[in-house]
Amino acid sequence: MGEMMKRGSREQGARGSKIGKFKSFLLCLAFLFAGFFTSNAFCEEDAQALSVHGFFLFHTSGRTAGKGPDGNDFLSFTQKLRLEAASTVSETYNSSFLVKLDVLHDSVTKEKKLDVREAYLDFSLGKADVRAGKQILTWGVGDLIFINDVFPKNLNAFFKGEPSEYLKKGETGVFVGLPLSPWNMEAVFIPSFEPDETPSAKQFYMVNPFSALPQEEIKKTAQYKNAQITLRAYANVKNTDVSLYFYKGFYKSPSMMPDNLAAPAKAYLFYPSLLVYGASAQKNFMDGVLSLEAGYTHSKDDSAGTNPFVPNSSTRFLAGYQRSLKSDLHFGMQYYGEWMKDYNAYKAAFPAGFPAQRKLRDVVTARITKTMNYETQKLSLFSFYSPSDGDFYVIPEVSRKFSDVFTVTAGGNFFGGSEETFFGQFNKNDSAYVYARYDF
Amino acid sequence: MKNIAKKMFRNLIILAVFASFAQAQEKDAASIMEKMHKAFYYAGDGFKADVSMVLVSKGGKKQTRRLSMLRVNTSGSAQKYFMYFHEPQDVRGTAFLVWKHPKKDDERWIFIPALNMTRRIAAQDSFSSFVGSDFSYEDVSGRDLQQDTYKFVKTVEDFDGKKGQEALVIESTPVSKAGYKKKISFIDAKTHLPIKEEFYDTQEKIFKVFTAEEIKTVDGITTITHRTMENIKTGHKTDVRFTDVSYPADIPGDVFTEKSLKKPPAKWVK
Numbered sequence: 191m192g193e194m195m196k197r198g199s200r201e202q203g204a205r206g207s208k209i210g211k212f213k214s215f216l217l218c219l220a221f222l223f224a225g226f227f228t229s230n231a232f233c234e235e236d237a238q239a240l241s242v243h244g245f246f247l248f249h250t251s252g253r254t255a256g257k258g259p260d261g262n263d264f265l266s267f268t269q270k271l272r273l274e275a276a277s278t279v280s281e282t283y284n285s286s287f288l289v290k291l292d293v294l295h296d297s298v299t300k301e302k303k304l305d306v307r308e309a310y311l312d313f314s315l316g317k318a319d320v321r322a323g324k325q326i327l328t329w330g331v332g333d334l335i336f337i338n339d340v341f342p343k344n345l346n347a348f349f350k351g352e353p354s355e356y357l358k359k360g361e362t363g364v365f366v367g368l369p370l371s372p373w374n375m376e377a378v379f380i381p382s383f384e385p386d387e388t389p390s391a392k393q394f395y396m397v398n399p400f401s402a403l404p405q406e407e408i409k410k411t412a413q414y415k416n417a418q419i420t421l422r423a424y425a426n427v428k429n430t431d432v433s434l435y436f437y438k439g440f441y442k443s444p445s446m447m448p449d450n451l452a453a454p455a456k457a458y459l460f461y462p463s464l465l466v467y468g469a470s471a472q473k474n475f476m477d478g479v480l481s482l483e484a485g486y487t488h489s490k491d492d493s494a495g496t497n498p499f500v501p502n503s504s505t506r507f508l509a510g511y512q513r514s515l516k517s518d519l520h521f522g523m524q525y526y527g528e529w530m531k532d533y534n535a536y537k538a539a540f541p542a543g544f545p546a547q548r549k550l551r552d553v554v555t556a557r558i559t560k561t562m563n564y565e566t567q568k569l570s571l572f573s574f575y576s577p578s579d580g581d582f583y584v585i586p587e588v589s590r591k592f593s594d595v596f597t598v599t600a601g602g603n604f605f606g607g608s609e610e611t612f613f614g615q616f617n618k619n620d621s622a623y624v625y626a627r628y629d630f
Numbered sequence: 631m632k633n634i635a636k637k638m639f640r641n642l643i644i645l646a647v648f649a650s651f652a653q654a655q656e657k658d659a660a661s662i663m664e665k666m667h668k669a670f671y672y673a674g675d676g677f678k679a680d681v682s683m684v685l686v687s688k689g690g691k692k693q694t695r696r697l698s699m700l701r702v703n704t705s706g707s708a709q710k711y712f713m714y715f716h717e718p719q720d721v722r723g724t725a726f727l728v729w730k731h732p733k734k735d736d737e738r739w740i741f742i743p744a745l746n747m748t749r750r751i752a753a754q755d756s757f758s759s760f761v762g763s764d765f766s767y768e769d770v771s772g773r774d775l776q777q778d779t780y781k782f783v784k785t786v787e788d789f790d791g792k793k794g795q796e797a798l799v800i801e802s803t804p805v806s807k808a809g810y811k812k813k814i815s816f817i818d819a820k821t822h823l824p825i826k827e828e829f830y831d832t833q834e835k836i837f838k839v840f841t842a843e844e845i846k847t848v849d850g851i852t853t854i855t856h857r858t859m860e861n862i863k864t865g866h867k868t869d870v871r872f873t874d875v876s877y878p879a880d881i882p883g884d885v886f887t888e889k890s891l892k893k894p895p896a897k898w899v900k
Contacts, residue, residue: 358746369887479750518758564762564763
């Protein structure tokens with residue numbers, strides 16, 4: 191969450207697929223059913239039948255600190271149907287496919303959408319495992335803190351209190367995992383760019399120095415030069431999980447730049463180039479687990495740090511520790527820091543009147559979780575507090591499983607601090623949410 | 631004076647004989663428990679089963695868990711476990727990997743499919759509940775033998791009214807942190823499998839009872855294929871059935887790694 195949403199906000203309404211894409215939805219359904227009826231004919235004898243699962247989710251979120259920029263009290267009133275189809279294609283090639291679709295309607299934002307969460311084919315080539323298609327990836331050891339996890343996030347969903355899986359967005363690419371001894375290699379090639387989904391300016395109050403200007407997003411087109419590559423090597427060294435990471439691509443949250451600083455008429459949203467070199471380690475320590483992660487983010491488009499509209503290079507690090515306090519009570523805490531490189535150059539070039547960042551931004555997090563009644567009830571509290579910025583973000587949550595297939599969860603998103611800091615800017619966006627999920 | 635010395639000498643001999651007898655019994659009790667561990671937790675080189683778990687509350691409310699379980703014995707008393715959840719639906723695809731080390735904390739990892747995320751997790755107290763059931767982690771994968779002392783109590787003929795079933799009764803007392811004050815195990819004299827175990831709380835009252843409901847011979851190895859754990863205090867009960875049981879010696883090592891958490895090998899997990 192350190193990197194996300196620091197600079198600009200892109201209006202998401204325009205990006206969402208409209209019901210005009212209903213045709214593609216029908217096509218997908220037709221594909222699913224065709225798959226269902228023909229799977230035996232196409233697949234090898236050892237293939238398993240198609241399995242179809244999913245859930246129905248009702249989610250609502252209401253503001254607790256007054257009306258939003260859109261004049262609404264509600265942030266969301268959403269019905270969502272998840273359809274998930276998977277099947278083994280061939281045991282010989284360890285091959286299978288999976289398609290996860292969400293059909294949703296939100297009566298607050300008027301969004302009607304078919305969202306392909308994931309759709310991929312898995313197979314093995316010799317020792318290598320390949321996953322081709324749209325997929326969700328998570329790297330690094332942070333808990334809601336991302337350093338080497340360079341994959342796209344959805345803060346808009348997270349700030350509305352949608353289930354945590356919606357914090358991650360899928361990305362279309364080819365993943366190759368190669369188990370070597372002692373180091374295992376993973377590589378992901380991502381031809382098309384998928385940005386973070388930042389909180390919608392229509393629904394969330396936040397800092398936007400260019401809010402009065404028309405905004406234009408400079409999208410990353412599917413050109414070879416825009417392809418992203420990310421690598422991970424990992425091994426278990428003396429009972430410690432060690433990973434090394436590399437990423438070549440772009441910042442996933444947009445930066446903003448006026449067309450003319452003296453007399454701006456338009457603001458551009460763009461995605462600067464980014465290289466990340468990092469490492470992480472995790473091991474058992476004093477009856478718990480110790481996590482360490484660090485990364486150097488190299489801002490290729492502004493190596494000297496003199497362009498105020500491109501983030502400076504930085505060193506990021508986190509140390510975390512989690513353990514059980516009692517058999518059903520778990521505790522975790524983390525310290526995260528972001529150390530800006532070329533801070534003097536940044537300060538010198540930074541335009542007056544804009545909220546500037548500090549050289550070191552640090553965040554402390556704490557998570558406490560209690561499960562009760564044979565894991566049918568769960569209480570949890572996650573909190574971010576930044577000593578450098580003096581702001582915070584707290585997420586209390588309670589959930590109850592009424593049966594194997596029916597769960598109700600309620601919680602809140604509460605922010606505090608100065609309006610110019612990362613969490614503090616959301617101060618007027620406190621909300622409470624409830625969602626009910628029926629699995630099938 | 632001479633008589634007193636004689637008496638003392640005689641008493642000392644009696645004491646020594648008793649002590650050595652008690653020591654021998656303790657040793658016997660420990661070796662019986664060792665055999666039980668081998669038969670119950672370490673049988674075969676590898677183990678594979680589909681596990682169906684039904685949690686029933688006092689009021690009759692049910693929860694189900696269905697998982698595939700793989701185990702391999704590595705060196706000494708070290709083991710590796712791989713568990714893949716099929717049900718309930720909201721955790722389908724979640725997988726656990728456990729590297730069990732003798733005399734030090736287990737290493738555990740969880741895979742969350744919705745986020746495609748693998749995480750090392752803190753080794754919970756091994757006597758905490760296994761996936762919300764009445765079984766604890768150590769009920770599932772065993773407790774280090776050195777963590778208890780053992781006393782042979784008696785032999786019971788025709789246990790539970792079954793003619794010819796001889797049960798060896800052993801009392802276990804923990805010497806390190808445990809979920810019970812005392813445990814009485816009824817161990818089948820022939821197979822060394824536990825037929826029944828009673829767990830006592832600090833008030834010396836039974837609070838939990840394990841029962842082997844069904845024992846079958848699979849690949850020449852006697853195996854408990856149906857077991858229950860009942861919490862006497864709360865009336866909650868967990869009923870576990872093993873199906874598709876086998877003892878394969880050829881489960882590849884990479885099944886017990888992060889790679890297979892992300893993508894379980896179709897040959898072993900269905």
